[in-house]
Amino acid sequence: MTDWDLKKLRILRALDECGTVTAAAARLSMTPSAVSQQLSLLSRQLGAPMLEPYGRRVRLTSAARLVLRHADRVFGQLEQAEAELAGYLHGEAGEVRIGAFATAITGLVVPAVARLRVSAPRLAVRLVEAEAAEAFELLACGEVDLSVSLSVRGSAAEDPRLVQLPLLDDPLDVALPLGHPLATEADPRLAQLADAPWIFGSSGPWREITLGACADAGFVPGRAHTAADWAAILAMVGAGLGVALVPRLLSRAGEADGVVVRALPADLPSRRVVAAVRAGTEQAPPLRRVLAEIVKSK
Structure with a gap:
């Protein structure tokens, strides 16, 4: 029976994910020559070539991709074993690294971490601000243990290495300049702003x-100004330059100067916030504890 070398399989997976020997070496803190040498040894051990020339670079062979299909399942089982072992050895101790978008950090994660510092002081939480697809990428490559992101296409839902968990539907409110006709209306509707100048980003979720x-309200917003930073968007609204949708997680922090934030109960626009973890780690006690506290912040 073949003696499988997990270290060499991890190097092979890193090359597949990073695309080049140089990039894989940087991720693994190895030299490119050491990566190439280990993969050559793996080819000899398995009796099949793992790499083939591709222009000035190399790429994985069909045999290498066959090996990786099985290796991914093995690594998933090993991560599950490590997660269960952590439950026995550490209990409420350990470290959880979270990648989350800005408003989730302020509205969900920070309140959860504040409570954990009191109830589980030996459980360390590290935060990385990351938007949507980036948070899933950090999770997939092992840079974070938990992502809190928006539900977007082409992310965890399509990656078999990740498990996605719904957190909440975050209502969308409308930010209006002080004195806007809808600022005091009893039941504002989004369609009433069809002709308003809108402020939102040029790309992204x-x-x-x-x-x-x-679109659900029956119109296409005319973008008068482009911004992605919430402070900039609210400053523009406060200056009377336009209107913008804002997440309830943001408006919890209070209204900005010159801005009135109104709910839209008749339209009920919202965005879906999800958490994701790597497959096999769902039952890790530190992750479960952090997730439970984040849910309490809803």
Whole structure:
């Protein structure tokens, strides 16, 4: 029976994910020559070539991809074993690294971490701000243990290495300049802003969310100004330059100067916030504890 070398399999997987020997070596803190040498040894051990020339670079062979299909399942089982072992050895201790978008950090994660510092002081939580697809990428490559992101296409839902967990539907409110006709209306409707100048980004999930919410209300918003930073968006609204949709997680922090934030109960626009973990780690006690506290912040 073949003596499988997990270290060499991890190097092979890193090359597959990174695309080049140089990039894989950088991720693994190895030299490119050491990566090539280990993969040559793996080829000899398995009796099949793992790499083939591709221009000035190399790429994985069909045999290497066959090996990786099985190796991914093995690594998933090993991660599950490590997670269960952590439950026995550490209990409420350990470290959880979280990648989350900005408003989730302020509205969900930070309150959870504050409570954990009191109830589980030996459980360390490290935060990395990362938007949507980036958070899933950090999770997939092992840079974080938990991602809190928006539900977007082409992310965890399509990656068999990740498990996605719904957190909440975050309502969308509308930010209006002080004195706007809808600022004091009893039941404002999104369609009443069809001709208003709108403020949102030129790309990314929030652009799609804004366009989708307005489409559901029957119009295409006319973008008068482009911004992605919430402080900049609210400053523009406060200056009377336009209107914008804002997540309830953001408006919890209070209204900015010159801005009135109104709910849209008749339209009920929202965005879906999800958590994701690597397959096999769902039952890790530190992860479960952190997730439970994040859910309490809803």
